[in-house]
Amino acid sequence: MRRYWPHVWLLLGVLVFATPIYITLIGSTHDASTIGRGDVPLLPGSHAAENYASAWLRGGAGRFTVSPAWRMMLNSTIMALCIAVGKIVISLLSAYAVVFFSFPGRMIAFWTIFMTLMLPVEVRIIPTYQVIVSLDLFNSMAGLTIPLIASATATLLFRQFFLTIPEEYVEAAKMDGASPMRFFRDILLPLSVTNIAALFVILFIYGWNQYLWPLLVVNDRNLETIVVGMAKMIGNGDAQNEWNVIMAMAVLALLPPVAVVIFMQRWFLKGLTETEK
Amino acid sequence: MASLDVSGLRKSFGPTHVLHGIDLAVEDGEMIVIVGASGCGKSTLLRIVAGLETATSGSIRIAGREVTALEPAERDIAMVFQNYALYPHMSVEQNMAYGLKIRGLPKAEITRRVAEAAGLLGIEALLGRRPRQLSGGQRQRVAMGRAIVREPKLFLFDEPLSNLDAKLRVQMRAEIRRLQRRLGVTSLFVTHDQTEAMTLGDRLVVMHAGHAAQIATPMEIWARPADTYVAGFIGSPAMNFLEGTLAEGGQAVALKAGPVLRFADGPRAGGEGMPLTVGIRPEHVELAEGGILLPLDLVEPLGSETVLHGRLPGGEALVVKLAGPAPDAPSLPVALPAAALHVFDGETGKRLDP
Numbered sequence: 001m002r003r004y005w006p007h008v009w010l011l012l013g014v015l016v017f018a019t020p021i022y023i024t025l026i027g028s029t030h031d032a033s034t035i036g037r038g039d040v041p042l043l044p045g046s047h048a049a050e051n052y053a054s055a056w057l058r059g060g061a062g063r064f065t066v067s068p069a070w071r072m073m074l075n076s077t078i079m080a081l082c083i084a085v086g087k088i089v090i091s092l093l094s095a096y097a098v099v100f101f102s103f104p105g106r107m108i109a110f111w112t113i114f115m116t117l118m119l120p121v122e123v124r125i126i127p128t129y130q131v132i133v134s135l136d137l138f139n140s141m142a143g144l145t146i147p148l149i150a151s152a153t154a155t156l157l158f159r160q161f162f163l164t165i166p167e168e169y170v171e172a173a174k175m176d177g178a179s180p181m182r183f184f185r186d187i188l189l190p191l192s193v194t195n196i197a198a199l200f201v202i203l204f205i206y207g208w209n210q211y212l213w214p215l216l217v218v219n220d221r222n223l224e225t226i227v228v229g230m231a232k233m234i235g236n237g238d239a240q241n242e243w244n245v246i247m248a249m250a251v252l253a254l255l256p257p258v259a260v261v262i263f264m265q266r267w268f269l270k271g272l273t274e275t276e277k
Numbered sequence: 278m279a280s281l282d283v284s285g286l287r288k289s290f291g292p293t294h295v296l297h298g299i300d301l302a303v304e305d306g307e308m309i310v311i312v313g314a315s316g317c318g319k320s321t322l323l324r325i326v327a328g329l330e331t332a333t334s335g336s337i338r339i340a341g342r343e344v345t346a347l348e349p350a351e352r353d354i355a356m357v358f359q360n361y362a363l364y365p366h367m368s369v370e371q372n373m374a375y376g377l378k379i380r381g382l383p384k385a386e387i388t389r390r391v392a393e394a395a396g397l398l399g400i401e402a403l404l405g406r407r408p409r410q411l412s413g414g415q416r417q418r419v420a421m422g423r424a425i426v427r428e429p430k431l432f433l434f435d436e437p438l439s440n441l442d443a444k445l446r447v448q449m450r451a452e453i454r455r456l457q458r459r460l461g462v463t464s465l466f467v468t469h470d471q472t473e474a475m476t477l478g479d480r481l482v483v484m485h486a487g488h489a490a491q492i493a494t495p496m497e498i499w500a501r502p503a504d505t506y507v508a509g510f511i512g513s514p515a516m517n518f519l520e521g522t523l524a525e526g527g528q529a530v531a532l533k534a535g536p537v538l539r540f541a542d543g544p545r546a547g548g549e550g551m552p553l554t555v556g557i558r559p560e561h562v563e564l565a566e567g568g569i570l571l572p573l574d575l576v577e578p579l580g581s582e583t584v585l586h587g588r589l590p591g592g593e594a595l596v597v598k599l600a601g602p603a604p605d606a607p608s609l610p611v612a613l614p615a616a617a618l619h620v621f622d623g624e625t626g627k628r629l630d631p
Contacts, residue, residue, distance in 0.1 A: 168362030171329050176376035177350030186375070190366040 021254070027247035028052070035243040047244060055248035060233040064242070069252050072226040077256060079144055079214070079225055080207030086149035087203050088196055095158035096184055100170065110159075117152040121213050132217055139220045148213060154199055161195050162188070197267030205257045226253045279340030279430035279463055280305050281326070286335035288321055295321050297487040298335070306461040308454070310478030312468055314510070317484040320435060323467045327356050327433050340430055350379075355424035356433040360440060361416045363408040363423070370395075370404040373423045387426075394425040397456070414445045421453070425460070432457070432464040438473060450476060471511050475499070483507045501619075505626040508556045508619055514584055514596050516556045520623065523551040530555055530620065534591040536569060541615035543631030552623025559584065559598035561617035568610035571595060576603060585609070 023042075027035055030045035060066035097103075098110045121128060128147045137143030165188070173183040214225045224232075230253060233246050261268070281303040288296040295318045303309050311319045324330040326337055328349035336345045344352045355376075363372050370391055377387045395401045398418045408416055417437060424432055434453070438446045454477055457464050468474055474481050475495040483490045483498065483506075491503040495511075502508035508516045524531040527544035530553050531537045538555070545553075575586040583603040589595050597611060620629045 166360065166362065168358045168360055169364065171327075171349075172356075172358060172362040172364070174329065174349045175327070175354070175356050177348075177379045178375075182379065187364055187366075 024247050024250050027243060028251050030244055032240075032242055032244045035247075036240060048248075051244045051248040052252070055245050055252060059229065060242070060245070064233045064235055066229040066232050067221050067224045069226065069229075069249050071222070072224050072229045073252065073256065075141075075223055076208055076225040076227065076253075078141060079210065080204050080256075082141065082145040083148050083207030083210075084200050084203035086145060087151040087154050088199060090149060091151050091154035091158055092189075092192070092196075094155050095162055096188065098155075099159055099162040100180075113152050113155050115152075116150060117156075121147060125212070125216065129216060137217075139218055139223060141223065143217050144214055144223065144225075145207075147217075148207065148210065151203075154203065157199060158192065158195065161192060165191065194267055194270045197264050197270075201260055201264045201268050204260050208257050280338075281431055281463055281465070282336075282338040282341075283322075283326065284336055284338075286322070286325060286337070287333045288318070288325060288330065289333045295487055296325075296332075299489050301482060301489065301492065303463055303465070306463055308457050308464045308466060308477060308479045309482060310466045310468060310474040310480075311482045311484060312471060312474035312478075312510075313484030315469060318487045319467050319469075319482075319484045322484070323433055323435055323465055326431075326465060327354060328352050352431075353429050354431040354433060355427040355429040356435065357420045357424050357437045359436045361408070361420040361437075363416060363419055365408055367407075368404065369400065369406055369408070369411070369419050369422075372408070372419060373426050376423070376427055390426045390428070391422075394422040397425065398422050413441050414449060417441065417449055421456070425456075430463065432462050434464065434466040436468055437466075438468070439470075446473075453477065471513065475511070481511075483510060485510075501628065502556075503628050505554055505556065505621050508621070512558055514559045514598060516558050516619070517562070517595050519555045519557070519589070519593055519595075520591075521553045521555050522623075523547050523549060523553055530618075532591075534569065534589040534593055536613075538613060538615055538618065540618065540620065540631070545620055545629045545631060547629070553629070554621040554623050554626065555613075556619035556621060557613050557617055559596040561614060562595065562597040563612045563614055564597075564599070564604075564609055565612035566610060568612035570608050571597070571611045572608040573606075578602065 023040060026041055026044055028051050029048040030041055031047045031051075034041060034045065054061075055069045057068050057070070059068040059072070066072070094109075094113060098106060098113070132138060132143045132147060135143075137146070169187055170183065173187055178186060209227060210225070211227050211231065215228050215231075218224065218228075226249065230246060230249050233249070234241055281301070283299055283301040283303075286296055286299040287294070299322060301309070311322060313319045321330060325332050328344070328347060328351075332345060336343060338344065339352060339354070349356075363369075364375065367375065373391045373394060374387050377390065382390075391404070392401070395404055398421060400415065400418050400422060403411060403415060403419070408419065411419065420437065437453075438449055441449060450473060453466075466477055468477075478495055480492060480494050481498055482492045485506045491498055491507045493501075493503075498507060498511050502511065502516075505518060509518070520533040521530040523529075523545060524537055525539070526549065527547060529537050529539040532555065569589060571585075571587040571589065573585050573587045577584040577586075581600070583599045583601070585597040585599065585603055587595055587597070587608070595611070597609075603609070621627060622629055
């Protein structure tokens with residue numbers, strides 16, 4: 001019996017994680033009144049098609065009008081992609097500069113980057129908001145993504161990786177006559193592919209889940225993101241929420257991050273576990 | 278193919294002086310081995326010639342062209358690194374072709390050169406593989422191939438054999454030597470292994486504490502080492518050194534261990550009683566009836582030869598190398614033949630010739 005206990009604990013863990021998702025999934029197949037009564041149905045209902053159709057094509061209605069899910073998911077995807085790609089590009093370049101070049105103020109530059117770890121958007125939200133407004137980037141995709149791009153975490157990660165690259169590669173490339181950017185492109189970048197993939201997964205999900213900043217900097221319905229949109233559909237007090245549509249939307253909102261994880265899983269694991277050096 | 282001239286080369290890292298003025302003239306097609314213990318500055322010298330480090334002062338000319346201020350790629354040289362530094366994500370072929378591709382050579386020319394070098398090194402079958410799919414010896418060959426395709430004026434080798442096992446090292450050593458002869462490319466080879474140095478080099482540069490202690494052919498260095506450092510570094514087992522003083526008006530040395538040995542090749546200048554260091558190689562010490570009695574504390578039989586370790590009456594260590602097996606005895610009488618003695622100044626360690 002003893003050797004089954006670990007499995008029991010593990011199964012319990014799985015249950016803790018999976019149950020809310022299961023309930024969401026089931027909820028999205030019932031009509032509004034079933035959930036409105038306060039029941040928590042555990043078996044699928046028969047309203048899946050209409051719930052998903054209204055989530056996908058109509059969005060929130062009445063007092064809680066939000067854009068249809070397809071629109072918001074498109075916005076979220078663009079935002080998450082911009083943030084992930086932007087963060088990776090910027091941090092690759094800054095890590096490259098900090099590790100491979102000696103210039104005056106190199107350590108200051110490094111520590112300045114490092115210190116921004118202590119200043120996430122939430123902390124500097126008012127000044128950042130002011131900057132974006134005065135740059136006339138309010139209500140734009142640029143305003144939505146740029147403040148989230150600068151990233152100390154990714155820079156540190158790439159720095160650590162670059163430090164493990166043998167000095168001889170740099171020297172061999174110098175002998176071969178490769179310019180610094182050529183070395184970056186031909187040698188450093190291919191060696192970093194697995195790290196980039198792993199980081200992309202994390203950063204895409206980070207971008208996708210952004211809530212506070214998009215809520216603040218965008219009020220144009222055409223730029224609404226799904227995480228914000230979903231929250232807007234949930235009213236306070238006595239309002240009758242369309243829980244069935246909200247659930248359907250939540251399920252839809254789950255799909256792109258899940259797809260990214262599944263698609264990138266192979267590289268992701270490789271990036272975390274092995275190095276090709 | 279070209280000559281290499283290094284003159285007055287100095288290098289300091291802050292207050293630390295690594296090279297104290299190196300002068301070296303390498304002739305066209307010559308293989309020069311720079312040998313020394315770790316920290317003697319030999320790698321720094323090579324890296325300055327390569328352009329990977331900048332000299333504090335002095336100049337480097339390759340084929341008469343001043344290259345001291347040029348980038349490595351502009352010096353028309355190729356280098357083989359200790360860990361080979363093959364790009365892990367490129368195939369063998371891409372590794373060899375990369376430098377040529379950057380130089381913008383036509384595709385057909387690159388393919389031709391890579392195929393030619395691969396044929397020369399016997400690695401045609403490996404061209405499609407990645408470095409990590411290769412054994413140490415194969416990687417070594419690819420690293421050589423990468424240097425060869427460049428058709429450089431100068432080859433630089435930075436301890437390229439030290440990552441190989443002993444047997445492969447001997448094999449690759451011979452291969453490098455044959456290849457270098459065949460291609461006739463002027464080469465600098467850095468190593469800490471004196472056997473490697475002796476077998477590979479047309480001439481050796483023995484480095485010691487940032488100076489070139491001696492620059493000469495292997496046999497000359499072995500036969501006439503310039504100072505006690507060189508004498509002790511080249512040759513295995515290392516040369517024996519015995520303390521003594523000048524005697525008989527410069528005709529002989531009175532050893533601290535007792536005997537007075539007359540020089541075979543003539544008197545040394547200097548006052549009576551001047552301190553001397555006398556060197557004798559273990560293989561030159563002879564067993565002789567009536568010689569100095571050497572109590573043995575260790576006998577190392579190596580098959581074709583035997584190495585004996587003992588202490589002279591004065592307490593100085595003496596190593597003897599005998600051809601064949603040694604007589605089974607707790608102590609043996611040994612003689613130091615006058616013709617085999619190396620005489621050095623006891624204070625400066627410099628060689629004293631008649």
